[in-house]
Amino acid sequence: MRITYPRNQFLSQLFPAIDITNDEQLIHAFRKYLTLGEYSPKVELTDSEVVIEVPSDLLLGNSNKYNRATDLCNKGKFAEAKPILVSLIEEFPLMSEYHRTLAQVYEEEGDHEQAIDILIEALRCDPKNHWALILMGNIYSRYKNDTDTAMTFFDQVIHADPTNYIALNNIGGALLQTGKIDLGEKYLLKAYQIKPNYPNITYALGIVAEMKGDNQKAFDYSFQTLKCSESGNNPVYQNALRTALEAAKKISDSNSGKEELIDFIQELEEKTGKEIRMEEDETIPTVAKVEIAENHKRDYHLIKYKKSSAVDHLILHELIHILFYHEARQINENKLFTSKNGKLAEFKKEYTKEINGLIKKGYSGETISKLFEQLFHGILQQVFNAPIDLFIEDLIFHRFPTLRPQQFLSLYKMGIEAYEAVSNPKAVDLIPSEIVSQSKVYNVLGAKHTDDLMGTRLEEKYKVSFKEKELVNSFWEEFLEYRQDRQAGEEYELVQHWGEDLGLASMFELVEETVTPKKSAASINPEDLISSIENDPGSLADYSAQEEKEMNAFKAAHSNKDLNLAVSYHMLNALEYFNDLSKVKVKEIAFEIALLAQTGIDPKKQGYRLNKIPNKKFSGYNLLAYYYVSWAIAVPEMLSELQMPFEKEYELAKSIFNLGK
Structure with missing residues (x-):
């Protein structure tokens, strides 16, 4: 040799x-x-x-004996390993690795001088032993603060094997530990050029960027580390995740990427022909929501949001909803998602056993009713949003790279929250197991998608049954089929298919936008019905002369208000009626009207009756006003579900009512 x-x-x-x-x-x-x-x-x-x-x-050695010594070293039993290594060197004095391992034992014990002497022996036997070269460089740089001598050995690694990226990475890491940041980065970049997808290298470069205050590079390198890591359990992955999250938070707080968001808003306004407005609203049930212009009879789209980290990503997500809606509408493929008539009542009835169990545990009927209403609307929200969100996040990831840190921060946070929602023991104890399982499938699918885009390991957190895993894999495969060449409106096919496979299809309908759907509590848009009140004075002919007189007087008294005064008038009447009732009674009325609304309320129709308000007939206009006001009083947290944009009309009615007290 x-x-x-x-x-x-x-x-x-x-x-x-x-x-x-x-x-x-x-x-x-x-x-x-x-x-x-x-x-x-x-x-x-x-x-x-x-x-x-x-x-x-002369270089054959004794592998069995050497393996025994290295196994003892790995267990920290250096005192037991040392005599074995000494005897191996006596028997095979030209075996460089035997010397190097013995030197490492002394280095671990803190005897650096002895370690250096033995490493010289190792390198005399093999000057290309890069582990011996690195260990020698480490000792001189870390313990002797002798960078020049250390570089003599580190440079020899490159001379001996210029493509040894592991050795170069180790040298860079050793120099970083001694505070030689620029010098360490030099070796790390050499290693990166050779092996850009080696997680130890990208992680170390992320640390260098973090030390230098370059948040974007720190994120990019850490993000790359996550993408090329094989496991989420090793320290490199865990530390890179921490660095990525911290860097993403700093980038988000600096408003980086805002220009790209503004450009897209302008592009979308031109494409849809409608203004897009933003409104901070801490009362909305989610971190952000969109109100489509056409659905709310406005000439602008409205995005409401709460203050939060990565809010630009949340706004962008809602903007893509507008884009998808517009694209599908252009080719008459847009669908309206509605819950089927009477399904909330059926939903509760289906879980009678579970409800009785909660009653036995001491929960009040009101608490249980509210819980199952939230579960009903929550699972329907997942049915509709889960498939569409996959396509939205795909588009954001590929089209808006400057907003990727915000997307990473946002998706990771939501992924953790989604996991906790179906894993928290208290929540699991309250929620029927079937609903937990259905929700979990959607959550795991979202985690799988986030892992695919971001390199996270969210899916690993879940414990899933064989059936749940089969469903997740089936849904994922179907998504992949659509992913590369999604056509406008195709996302609704996944909404339907996945809802059917999870046994939820009986709860909802997807109908063509051109077809007038049966109105329900989940989809009714009463402003469509009420907006004609002021434009159709003839409809007042069905009222009594006294009612007509009162309404005209009311409108004249408040003619300076930029409001739908007919709506405020009917709301004032409702407030006067509910004033003498308890909140419980008002809530009962609210739910009865909601049930009636599932079959539709015609504003021009007369003769509506309510069991909870006997001996009174309602016009459609009156009933819709009672509908809004009863929910505003008894179930304010659910008021937004009605999608009736009459906040100002209600505020006017309240102010007049309060003045009269």
Whole structure:
């Protein structure tokens, strides 16, 4: 076996007592050191190298004995490993790794001088032993603060094996630990050029960027580390996740990427022909929501949002909803998602056993009723949003790279919250297992998608049954089929298919936008019905003369208000009626009207009756006013579910009512 030594400063470190420019001294030194029994090395010299031949049988060693020693070292039993290594070196003195391992034992014990002496022996046997070179460099840089000598050994690693990215990474890491940031980065970048998808390298570069205050680079390198890590359980992944989250938070707080968001808003306004407005609203039930212009009879789209980290991503997500809606509408493929008539009542009836169990545990009927209403609307929200959100986040990821830190921060936070929602023992104890399972399938699918885009390991957190796993995999495969070439409106096919596969199809309908759907509590849009009141005075002909007189007087008194005064008038009547009732009674009326609304309320129709308000007939207009006011009083947290944008009309009615008290 030919062994080649560079004739440079490195060789002087191995043979400090000789002049490496003196051929006779070099030949004498190598023969003295490497002569073993009858073997005496042949030494060949050039101006730049020393080459010797070593018989292969001298480098065989004893692998069993050496493995036993390294196993003891891995367990921290250095005192037991040391005599084994010493005996191996006595038997096989030219085995470089035996020397290097013994040197590492001394280094672990803190005897750095002894470690250096033994490492010199290791490198005399094999000058390309990169582990010995790195260990020697580490000792000089870390414990002796001698960077020049350390670099002599580190540079030899590159000289011996320029493509050894692991060695280069280790050198860079060692230099970082001694505070040599720029020098460490130099070696890390060399390693990165060789192996850009090695997580240890990208993680270390992320740490360098973090040290230098470059949040974008810190995020990019940490993000890359997550993407190329094989497991979420190792320290490199966990630390890279921490760095990515911290860097993403700083980037988000700096409003980076705002220009790209503004450009897209302008593009979308031109495409849809409608203004897009933003409104901060801490009362909305989610972190952000969109109100489509057409659905709310406005000439602008409205996005409401709460203050939060990564709010730009949340706004962008709602903007993509507008884009998808517009694209589907352009080709008459838009669908309206509604809950089927009477399904809330059926939903509660289906879980009678579970409801009775909660009653036995001491929960009040009102608490249980509210819980199951939230579950009903919550699972329907997942049915509709889960498939569409996958396509939305795909588009954001690929089209808006400057907002990727915000997207990462937002999706990871939502992923953790989704996991906790179906894993919290208290929640699982309250919620029927079937609903937990259905929700979990959607949540795992979302986690799988976030992992796919971001390199996170959210899916690993879930414990799923065989059936749940089959459903997740089936849904994922179907999503992949649509993913690359999704056509406008195709997302509704997944809404339907996945809802059917989870046994939820009986709860909802997807109908063509051009078809007038049966109105329900989940989809009714009463402003469509009421907006004609002021434009159709003739409809008042069905009222009594006294009612007409009162309404005209009311409108005249408040003519300066930019409101739908007819709506406020009817709401004032409702407030006067509810004033003498308890909140419980008002709530009963609210739910009865909601049930009636599922079959539709015609504003021009007369003769509506309510069991909870006997001996009174309602016009459609009156009933819709009672509908809004009863929910505003008894169930204010659910008022937005009605999608009736009459906040100002209600405020006017309240102010007049309060003045009259």
